[in-house]
Amino acid sequence: MKYLCTVIVDNDIAAAVTPEGWAKIGEESQAYDRALMARGVFLAAEALHGRETARTVRVRGGDALVTDGPYAESKEVLAGFILIDVADAEAAMEVARNIPMARLGAVEVRPVMDFE
Template sequence: MRYLCLVCFDGKQINTMPPAEWERLVRESAEYDRELQRLGHYVHAEALQSPDTATTVRMRNGKMSATDGPFAELKEQVAGFILIEAADLNEAMRIGANIPLARIGSVEVRPVMEF
């Protein structure tokens, strides 16, 4: 099955943690992607720019409206995602929990709808 691991964390944490620690997390994240590729779990992964670069759009009665910022004002915002291939939820949870950013934020593990 495929699962989307939505990686969320509070962006303010980057400003408060020592730069060396943040660099280590970034490096480990890249290594983890390669590890998943090697093990055949990797489908696709991206990191996103900060939530203040987001624009939320809606279509109502054929008319578009746009607002600055992400959909919900939450402390932890989506920061990136990894789409994985896993045998079952146990394996997907293990892969999600080992994403380096899960140590400072959280990872939502969601099965992909198969048609």
């Protein structure tokens, strides 16, 4: 079953990370992705640019309103995702527990809907 692990970073925690710390987390994240690939459960993963690059589109009454910035003001922001294919929810939680970026906020785990 497919699960999406969304990585959510707490800006207060992230602000305290040194450049060396970011480099280490990046290396750990890439190594973890490779480990998931070796296990055959990795489908995709991407990191996102900072919240200052976000744009939000709202469509109301056929009109689109585009605003700069993320959907909601929050001290936590979406930083990326890992898409996995594992046996069950418990296996998905095991993957999420070991995502290095989880130390900077949280990982939300949700099953992907199957329309077939």
